[in-house]
Amino acid sequence: MRVTLLALLPLAMVIASSSKVNALNMGDLTQEDMEILDARNHWFERDLYAERRSVPSGPTSTSVSVVPRPTGTSAPGTGCTKSADCGTGNCERGVCKPVVSTGAQCYKNANCASFNCTNGKCVPVKGQGVKGETCNASDQCTAGSFCEYSKCNVKVASGGVCYKDVGCTSGNCVNKTCIEPASVSRGGRCTKTLQCKTNSYCGTNNRCAAKANKGGACYKTEGCAAGLTCRKKKCRA
Numbered sequence: 001m002r003v004t005l006l007a008l009l010p011l012a013m014v015i016a017s018s019s020k021v022n023a024l025n026m027g028d029l030t031q032e033d034m035e036i037l038d039a040r041n042h043w044f045e046r047d048l049y050a051e052r053r054s055v056p057s058g059p060t061s062t063s064v065s066v067v068p069r070p071t072g073t074s075a076p077g078t079g080c081t082k083s084a085d086c087g088t089g090n091c092e093r094g095v096c097k098p099v100v101s102t103g104a105q106c107y108k109n110a111n112c113a114s115f116n117c118t119n120g121k122c123v124p125v126k127g128q129g130v131k132g133e134t135c136n137a138s139d140q141c142t143a144g145s146f147c148e149y150s151k152c153n154v155k156v157a158s159g160g161v162c163y164k165d166v167g168c169t170s171g172n173c174v175n176k177t178c179i180e181p182a183s184v185s186r187g188g189r190c191t192k193t194l195q196c197k198t199n200s201y202c203g204t205n206n207r208c209a210a211k212a213n214k215g216g217a218c219y220k221t222e223g224c225a226a227g228l229t230c231r232k233k234k235c236r237a
């Protein structure tokens with residue numbers, strides 16, 4: 001880590017000595033470069049290393065939404081040289097600033113309440129997005145929740161409304177309804193074979209039906225017992 005930081009120092013010094021920092025394309029700089037810029041007056045301080053500490057890979061507790069970060073005592077609006085100087089843990093170009101919520105713009109992790117700035121937006125740390133937080137992948141949300149139209153929301157129990165498998169506690173969304181796998185008896189309505197009880201499949205008229213044994217009639221392989229294939233309308237080995 002230290003070696004990498006030292007390797008970046010010439011860059012930081014060049015940028016720091018330039019009066020055109022704001023004209024630089026932020027996209028050319030990494031989060032860490034940004035921290036170095038913010039800390040440029042004190043870049044030799046050991047505290048800088050603390051700023052570069054990586055976020056702990058989150059436990060999937062449903063109550064955790066804010067990742068611990070180094071913080072100080074300076075109030076928003078007062079001067080700072082590094083994020084750890086600020087009560088908010090966010091130093092932006094020499095001034096302590098409040099942190100922003102998921103979905104808001106950012107240029108480094110320290111800007112975000114979630115401590116994860118990805119592609120210029122604050123996003124939850126993996127597995128820590130609580131209900132209502134902006135997301136664009138379900139693994140950003142806590143265990144037991146998922147990304148529903150860009151916001152983390154809790155998964156739905158069987159019988160509830162859904163639009164994708166990950167939105168159901170059972171992991172099965174069928175016909176916009178969360179279902180338990182293997183829960184429909186023969187003759188019951190289905191749209192997927194996984195809904196039907198063991199040794200049955202979702203057949204014609206969307207009804208669960210018994211699978212055929214070797215030599216039995218079929219129109220698709222799902223309709224044949226394990227290990228058999230449907231060919232020429234018969235289940236064959």
Ligand SMILES: *[C@@H]1O[C@H](CO)[C@@H](O)[C@H](O)[C@H]1NC(C)=O
Nearest residue numbers: 118119120121122123136137
């Ligand atoms: C959101 O998803 C899009 C495409 O799926 C991806 O390009 C983008 O990087 C994602 N943004 C975040 C912040 O994860």
Ligand SMILES: *[C@@H]1O[C@H](CO)[C@@H](O)[C@H](O)[C@H]1NC(C)=O
Nearest residue numbers: 055116118123124125126140
């Ligand atoms: C930050 O968010 C991105 C995009 O969702 C994700 O790939 C990355 O793992 C997250 N970082 C952490 C530390 O969880």
Ligand SMILES: *[C@@H]1O[C@H](CO)[C@@H](O)[C@H](O)[C@H]1NC(C)=O
Nearest residue numbers: 174175176177189190191206
């Ligand atoms: C899908 O659900 C609707 C009502 O929610 C129902 O009328 C329809 O029969 C269902 N389709 C199947 C294939 O189960």
